[in-house]
Amino acid sequence: xxxxxxxxxxxxxxxxLMGILAPQIAPRxxxxxxxxxxxxxxxxxxxxxxxxxGRDRFSRLLYGTRVSALLAPAAACVSIVLALGISFxxxxxxxxxxxxxxGLTTICLSLPWIFLFIILRAKLPLNTGPALSVGLTxxxxxxxxxxxxxxxxxxxxxxxxxxAWLMQARSAGVREWRIAAVGMWPHLRAIALAQFRxxxxxxxxxxxSLGLLGLGVPEPLPSWGNLLRDLQHPDIVRSNPWVLAPLGxxxxxxxxxxxxxxSREAAL
Amino acid sequence: MTGAxxxxxxxxxxxxxLLNLVLVVVxxxxxxxxxxxYSPGFDVDENSWxxxxxxxxSEALHASRARENELPxxxxxxxxxxxxxxxxxxxxxxxxxxxxxxxxxPVTTRLIVFGTAGGLFLGALLAWLAVWPRKSAGEIFSVTxxxxxxxxxxxxxxxxxxxxxxPLWIAxxxxxxxxxxxxxxxxxxxxxxxxxxxxxxxxxxxxLTLAVRHVAGAALPQxxxxxxxxxxxxxxxxxxxxxxxxxxxxxQLAWKAALSRDLPLLCGxxxxxxxxxxxxxSLGELLGWEGIGR
Numbered sequence: 001x002x003x004x005x006x007x008x009x010x011x012x013x014x015x016x017l018m019g020i021l022a023p024q025i026a027p028r029x030x031x032x033x034x035x036x037x038x039x040x041x042x043x044x045x046x047x048x049x050x051x052x053x054g055r056d057r058f059s060r061l062l063y064g065t066r067v068s069a070l071l072a073p074a075a076a077c078v079s080i081v082l083a084l085g086i087s088f089x090x091x092x093x094x095x096x097x098x099x100x101x102x103g104l105t106t107i108c109l110s111l112p113w114i115f116l117f118i119i120l121r122a123k124l125p126l127n128t129g130p131a132l133s134v135g136l137t138x139x140x141x142x143x144x145x146x147x148x149x150x151x152x153x154x155x156x157x158x159x160x161x162x163x164a165w166l167m168q169a170r171s172a173g174v175r176e177w178r179i180a181a182v183g184m185w186p187h188l189r190a191i192a193l194a195q196f197r198x199x200x201x202x203x204x205x206x207x208x209s210l211g212l213l214g215l216g217v218p219e220p221l222p223s224w225g226n227l228l229r230d231l232q233h234p235d236i237v238r239s240n241p242w243v244l245a246p247l248g249x250x251x252x253x254x255x256x257x258x259x260x261x262x263s264r265e266a267a268l
Numbered sequence: 269m270t271g272a273x274x275x276x277x278x279x280x281x282x283x284x285x286l287l288n289l290v291l292v293v294v295x296x297x298x299x300x301x302x303x304x305x306y307s308p309g310f311d312v313d314e315n316s317w318x319x320x321x322x323x324x325x326s327e328a329l330h331a332s333r334a335r336e337n338e339l340p341x342x343x344x345x346x347x348x349x350x351x352x353x354x355x356x357x358x359x360x361x362x363x364x365x366x367x368x369x370x371x372x373x374p375v376t377t378r379l380i381v382f383g384t385a386g387g388l389f390l391g392a393l394l395a396w397l398a399v400w401p402r403k404s405a406g407e408i409f410s411v412t413x414x415x416x417x418x419x420x421x422x423x424x425x426x427x428x429x430x431x432x433x434x435p436l437w438i439a440x441x442x443x444x445x446x447x448x449x450x451x452x453x454x455x456x457x458x459x460x461x462x463x464x465x466x467x468x469x470x471x472x473x474x475x476l477t478l479a480v481r482h483v484a485g486a487a488l489p490q491x492x493x494x495x496x497x498x499x500x501x502x503x504x505x506x507x508x509x510x511x512x513x514x515x516x517x518x519x520q521l522a523w524k525a526a527l528s529r530d531l532p533l534l535c536g537x538x539x540x541x542x543x544x545x546x547x548x549x550s551l552g553e554l555l556g557w558e559g560i561g562r
Contacts, residue, residue, distance in 0.1 A: 103291035107299075110292060110546040112504035115538045118526035119303060122534060201418075208421040209508045214524060231424060233510065234431050247424060254419035 008256035010192060015253055019066035026059035031220040048242035051230070055220075061245055064222035068207055069253065071138040076199035078142025080192050083149035090150075091157045101154065108147035113206070116144045121215050135197045137216055141203050149195040156191055160184055201257040208250055224250045287552040292546045293347070300535035301341060355536030360528035365433035365536035368521060376510070376517035380502045383440025388452075388491070388498060390445045395453035399460050410449070418446035430513040434480040443505040448498055455490045459483050491554070496552025499545050 018025065027047070034054035042049045044237035090101035108116070120140045128136065160166055160183075169179050204224070210216035211225015212232075219226065227246040230236050237243050321329075349356070355365035394410035417425070424444035429439040459465060465482050473482070503519075510519030520538060525533040 099291075100295075103288065103295050106288055106290050106546065107296050110500065110549060111296075111538055111542040112500055112507075112545075114504050114507050115522060115534075115541065118507070118522065119531070119534050119538060122526045122529045122531060123303070147515060205421050209423050212421065213508055213511055214424040215523075215526060228421070228424065231427055247420075250421070251419040255415055258415050258418060 003186075004259055008259040011252060012256045012260075015065060015069055015249065018062060019069045022059075022062040026056075026062045028056045030060045030063040030222050031055065032059075039236075039239075042242055048245055049240045057240075057242060057245070060222040060227060061249070064224050064227050064246060065249065067134060067217055067221060068204060068224040068250075071134065072200050072203040072207065073196070075142035075145070075203045076196050077137040078139060078181050079145040079199055080149055080195055081151055082143065082146040083195070083259045084188065084192065086094070086146060087150045087153035087157055091154050091161065098154075101150075105147045105151050108144075109151075113144050114209070117141065117206070117210065118215055120144065128218075134216045134221055134223075137207070137210070141206060145199055145203070149192075149199070152191055152195060153188065156187060157184065160187060195263045197257070201254055201261075204250065204253060204257070205228045283555060285554055289543070289546055289550060290391055292543060293351075296539050296542050297347045297350060298343055300539045301343040303531055349537065350536075353518050355539070356532045358525070358530055358533040360525065360530040360533070365533055368533070369518065369537070369540065372516060372518050375515060376506060376519060379437050379440055379510070379515065379517060380499070380506060382435075382437035383505075384444060384495065384498050384502045386437060386441030387444025387502075388448055388495060390441060391452050392446040392456075392491075394445070394449055395456050398453050399456040410453075414446040414449040417442050422505040423512050426509035426513050434511060436513055436515060439509055440502060440505060443509075444498055444501055447501050448494060451494055452491070455487045456483070459486045462486065482495075492555045493552045499548045502544060505542055524535035524555070 027045075032055065034050065036052040037046065037050045038052055040050040046056050046058065046060065048235050051057055051060070086101065090098050116159070117140060120143070121137070124133070137222075149237060166179060166183060168211035169183060207216050207223060208225040208228060211223050212228050214226075214229070216225040224246050228250075230243045231247065344354070353366050355369075357364050358368060361368065391414075396413060397406040399407075400411040420544045422439065425442050426436060426439040429436055459482070464486075465478070468478060468482050506517065506519035507523055508519075509515065511523035514520070518541070522534060522537050524530075525537065
């Protein structure tokens with residue numbers, strides 16, 4: 001299955017590269033409107049056609065890839081760093097702190113993330129700019145997703161704290177920071193990587209769902225989520241099947257991420 | 269002796285579960301109260317816009333409202349009202365949250381119950397195909413189907429079923445399916461490799477007896493626990509499905525509340541759903557644990 005994993009990696013890298021190089025590849029800016037070409041069919045000027053206000057669908061897809069495919073890993077990093085910090089504090093603190101941590105994770109895991117997210121999103125001022133809004137969308141996603149990785153980290157740190165090697169290191173006078181950096185981090189790094197691989201597809205899908213609901217990345221900035229909003233109009237899909245391109249790209253990325261995840265599980 | 273230990277263990281587990289639920293109410297209630305208290309415009313008193321009252325009266329009204337709404341006092345009032353079933357009034361719809369919930373809960377409950385049951389059934393069917401016949405074609409087929417549905421956002425699935433005029437609970441089932449497939453597959457693989465099942469097969473036990481007594485019986489505790497967890501997934505996918513397909517349920521209500529920034533309604537809904545899901549999860553874990561203990 002190694003070749004499948006390699007192929008998935010190549011496809012994901014190509015998608016990421018496409019996003020990074022969007023300003024160079026895209027024939028037009030993502031927000032350039034050409035009202036006389038509204039709903040234009042695919043042509044040499046508009047390779048995937050134009051949307052209802054004459055924006056080039058191909059350029060918007062490239063820029064949307066940049067937003068969705070690059071910011072989801074950033075949000076996953078936020079969740080993991082937050083989860084690591086919280087779990088360290090919880091495990092190192094008193095029993096009451098740990099009990100509070102346990103209760104808080106139970107609440108976060110019992111509340112569907114989308115509720116938590118739309119509550120936080122509803123708190124944002126109405127005049128938030130698009131760039132700040134994108135940062136906040138993915139930042140909030142990162143904040144909302146800390147609970148599950150934190151539980152895994154806390155369980156692992158708790159286990160390590162009871163282990164013989166750690167007690168031996170402590171009795172030998174090794175400093176706490178050294179134990180954490182040399183002894184604990186290699187174990188936690190593997191868990192962090194596994195959690196990262198789980199969170200990235202979850203955040204890509206979350207952004208897509210939120211974008212479809214109009215609660216994700218705001219216009220005029222494109223993302224896979226808000227580009228999918230055209231799917232609500234079957235007549236547009238029938239007249240220009242290229243409208244499905246964001247969904248196709250999203251599915252390809254998700255399948256590749258899933259392949260990487262399952263090949264890792266198989267290796268373990 | 270073992271029975272006594274089991275009973276003690278069950279009592280401890282029950283105690284922990286209840287404590288967890290109390291924590292959900294206390295911490296979740298605090299978070300909801302704080303969000304409502306600090307929502308935009310909460311402190312504004314309609315009387316302060318009345319041109320006939322003096323500046324001093326307006327100031328006094330504002331001070332009295334601020335005293336009334338100090339977070340600890342507001343939290344206690346919010347929590348005691350919530351425990352009586354009063355979650356305040358929706359800002360945008362001007363209707364009590366509990367009334368809105370009563371009207372919309374049956375639609376969402378139907379969608380979630382059928383969707384979760386369908387997702388679990390399809391997940392179990394695919395997992396059985398992947399594990400039982402020991403044929404790589406079956407495994408590839410079930411993994412592909414599960415991967416396909418995992419890659420499609422639930423909202424897109426819902427749109428497809430909506431335009432095809434098919435029942436929407438099928439979209440919920442397909443959204444739940446890939447998220448439970450992996451766990452059911454792992455449970456079935458464990459059961460399949462267990463010595464008791466091998467022994468039963470060697471004794472020539474009939475396939476139906478094998479399936480009912482040795483497979484379903486052995487995996488039942490994990491499946492019950494999984495059903496509790498699946499509820500969170502189902503509630504998660506219900507918002508985009510109801511919002512986009514115009515289903516008058518709790519998900520659509522939450523979406524409308526988010527768009528109109530109606531925090532009292534949103535927080536009330538979130539608190540109720542958190543409590544319901546936490547109860548279902550705890551019950552699933554308890555029943556599962558009891559099953560494992562037997």
